[in-house]
Amino acid sequence: MAGMDGGSGGAVAPPSLPGAQLLKQGAEARVYRGRFLGKSTIVKERFPKRYRHPVLDEKLTKRRTAQEVRSILRCRKAGISAPVVYFVDYTTNCIFLEEITDSITIREHITSTQASGRSTETLYGLADRIGQILAKMHDEDVVHGDLTTSNMLLVGEEDGKPGKLVLIDFGLSYISALPEDKGVDMYVLEKAFLSTHPNTEALFQRLLKSYIAASKKAPAVIKKLDEVRLRGRKRSMVG
Amino acid sequence: MTIVIGFEGSANKIGIGIVKDGEVLSNPRRTYITPPGQGFLPSETARHHRGAILTVLREALDEARLKPSDIDCVAYTKGPGMGAPLVTVALVARTVAQLWGKPLVGVNHCIGHIEMGRLITGANNPTVLYVSGGNTQVIAYSERRYRIFGETIDIAVGNCLDRFARVIKISNDPSPGYNIEQMAKKGKQYVELPYTVKGMDVSFSGILSFIEEAAHKMLSSGQCTAEDLCFSLQETLFSMLVEITERAMASLWLSGGPDCNLRLQEMMGVMCEERGARLFATDERFCIDNGAMIAQAGWEMFRVGQITELPDSWITQRYRTTWR
Ligand SMILES: Nc1ncnc2c1ncn2[C@@H]1O[C@H](COP(=O)(O)OP(=O)(O)O)[C@@H](O)[C@H]1O
Ligand SMILES: [Mg+2]
Numbered sequence: 001m002a003g004m005d006g007g008s009g010g011a012v013a014p015p016s017l018p019g020a021q022l023l024k025q026g027a028e029a030r031v032y033r034g035r036f037l038g039k040s041t042i043v044k045e046r047f048p049k050r051y052r053h054p055v056l057d058e059k060l061t062k063r064r065t066a067q068e069v070r071s072i073l074r075c076r077k078a079g080i081s082a083p084v085v086y087f088v089d090y091t092t093n094c095i096f097l098e099e100i101t102d103s104i105t106i107r108e109h110i111t112s113t114q115a116s117g118r119s120t121e122t123l124y125g126l127a128d129r130i131g132q133i134l135a136k137m138h139d140e141d142v143v144h145g146d147l148t149t150s151n152m153l154l155v156g157e158e159d160g161k162p163g164k165l166v167l168i169d170f171g172l173s174y175i176s177a178l179p180e181d182k183g184v185d186m187y188v189l190e191k192a193f194l195s196t197h198p199n200t201e202a203l204f205q206r207l208l209k210s211y212i213a214a215s216k217k218a219p220a221v222i223k224k225l226d227e228v229r230l231r232g233r234k235r236s237m238v239g
Numbered sequence: 240m241t242i243v244i245g246f247e248g249s250a251n252k253i254g255i256g257i258v259k260d261g262e263v264l265s266n267p268r269r270t271y272i273t274p275p276g277q278g279f280l281p282s283e284t285a286r287h288h289r290g291a292i293l294t295v296l297r298e299a300l301d302e303a304r305l306k307p308s309d310i311d312c313v314a315y316t317k318g319p320g321m322g323a324p325l326v327t328v329a330l331v332a333r334t335v336a337q338l339w340g341k342p343l344v345g346v347n348h349c350i351g352h353i354e355m356g357r358l359i360t361g362a363n364n365p366t367v368l369y370v371s372g373g374n375t376q377v378i379a380y381s382e383r384r385y386r387i388f389g390e391t392i393d394i395a396v397g398n399c400l401d402r403f404a405r406v407i408k409i410s411n412d413p414s415p416g417y418n419i420e421q422m423a424k425k426g427k428q429y430v431e432l433p434y435t436v437k438g439m440d441v442s443f444s445g446i447l448s449f450i451e452e453a454a455h456k457m458l459s460s461g462q463c464t465a466e467d468l469c470f471s472l473q474e475t476l477f478s479m480l481v482e483i484t485e486r487a488m489a490s491l492w493l494s495g496g497p498d499c500n501l502r503l504q505e506m507m508g509v510m511c512e513e514r515g516a517r518l519f520a521t522d523e524r525f526c527i528d529n530g531a532m533i534a535q536a537g538w539e540m541f542r543v544g545q546i547t548e549l550p551d552s553w554i555t556q557r558y559r560t561t562w563r
């Protein structure tokens with residue numbers, strides 16, 4: 001099933017959802033849109049990576065599928081927005097998720113705001129809400145593992161009216177209470193954020209500030225974030 | 240026509256290469272090899288380089304059939320690397336530049352590898368997986384400069400391999416990585432090891448502490464062989480590297496990358512084929528530290544007037560990969 005159409009982006013539906021349309025092909029998963037039991041549904045199908053040893057590949061695919069579902073459920077229980085999980089098929093490694101309709105990624109939102117020439121200050125409210133939702137997620141000991149502005153969806157944001165934030169793509173997530181793990185989570189976001197969106201240092205600082213204000217555990221996390229940043233700059237890099 | 244001589248000595252190799260407009264005229268090199276179970280120390284490495292550098296310089300000029308007056312520019316590694324060897328080599332480069340009356344260019348070692356990779360593969364704006372003793376980075380050329388997309392958040396992959404070799408006493412001759420690769424070919428059983436990808440970054444310290452903790456027990460109980468461990472370590476480390484390279488490419492749609500280990504190249508090849516990308520791998524003569532790569536990067540910089548004045552011709556052990 002997988003591997004045959006890799007990269008070509010053909011209209012191949014996942015076996016368990018006839019008629020579905022391929023939406024995106026990422027590094028390890030194909031994302032389809034279709035209808036499942038009458039509902040608008042996103043199917044995320046993890047396909048085998050042929051470069052990996054088959055035993056390792058199988059383990060990673062299973063683990064990531066399970067982690068994705070587990071962390072979504074944990075977030076939802078804590079009142080953090082994430083798509084509803086409709087169904088999981090562990091034989092084809094497919095997750096059936098609620099489609100967040102009329103959403104755009106935060107990445108698209110920031111990019112279009114910048115392209116339209118509006119000041120990034122108009123995004124400060126959004127940065128505040130991202131900081132808050134991440135603080136809440138970390139307080140539940142969910143470490144996302146792949147925080148980027150593409151892995152956050154925004155619904156119904158209009159001038160003056162704040163939209164709803166939804167977190168997605170939990171495949172690399174895991175449960176940990178360690179400030180180090182949460183610090184690295186924020187480090188990954190910082191790098192992705194600043195490299196995807198030029199000239200947003202102040203915006204990201206705003207996000208961090210709101211993260212700190214929203215969580216009692218934040219100081220320990222920020223301390224680790226500082227350490228990880230410093231490690232990058234100090235690594236000896238011999239050879 | 241521009242001829243540049245490049246001096247490299249940031250780690251355990253001393254190399255001097257001469258490049259003339261994209262053609263490598265000579266590229267001799269010496270390697271400081273330490274006994275099994277030992278890494279190389281800065282002062283001893285510097286002593287090795289001091290002893291060899293003038294002979295290597297003579298060879299570079301003779302092989303290229305050039306006189307010092309034919310040279311247009313002297314390039315040297317400014318960093319990153321080990322302090323003492325860097326200082327030794329920079330001192331010689333500075334001296335010959337003054338003796339010969341030629342301009343100096345200080346080169347970032349990582350950029351040297353990338354420019355050499357671009358030269359011999361013809362790749363234009365590649366995504367590069369750059370792996371060496373001290374570096375593990377996915378670098379891509381974007382918005383008119385080199386930028387690091389993914390990297391290790393703790394130790395470098397080469398460092399992980401070297402330390403693994405020390406744990407199970409694998410020889411350093413010709414290099415731990417080479418011997419691990421040969422042993423891995425005989426490995427049969429895949430042993431699960433920690434696998435840590437975070438965004439576009441990787442972490443290797445967990446694997447190392449797992450191995451340090453468990454290797455001897457697994458070997459003495461007969462649960463697996465040293466060859467199995469080499470095999471499993473390679474499969475795990477390289478899968479992580481290919482994965483973050485692919486993640487960078489998925490956000491960029493470009494391709495490329497220099498490294499020597501054949502299994503890593505094979506895995507990259509499979510990944511690129513599936514993405515419809517092209518893999519360029521550089522061969523051993525150029526992906527091991529050498530002088531020509533410094534000459535080549537120096538040649539690019541000299542052409543756009545990036546000269547290093549004498550007072551600025553210092554070295555630095557840490558040097559982030561950016562070239563604006
Ligand atoms: N539940 C969803 N509703 C709407 N769009 C989604 C949903 N899940 C994913 N997407 C879209 O598909 C893209 C890729 O999904 P994601 O889970 O992030 O996979 P990947 O691991 O390939 O990044 C997202 O950036 C988003 O645009
Ligand atoms: Mg994603």
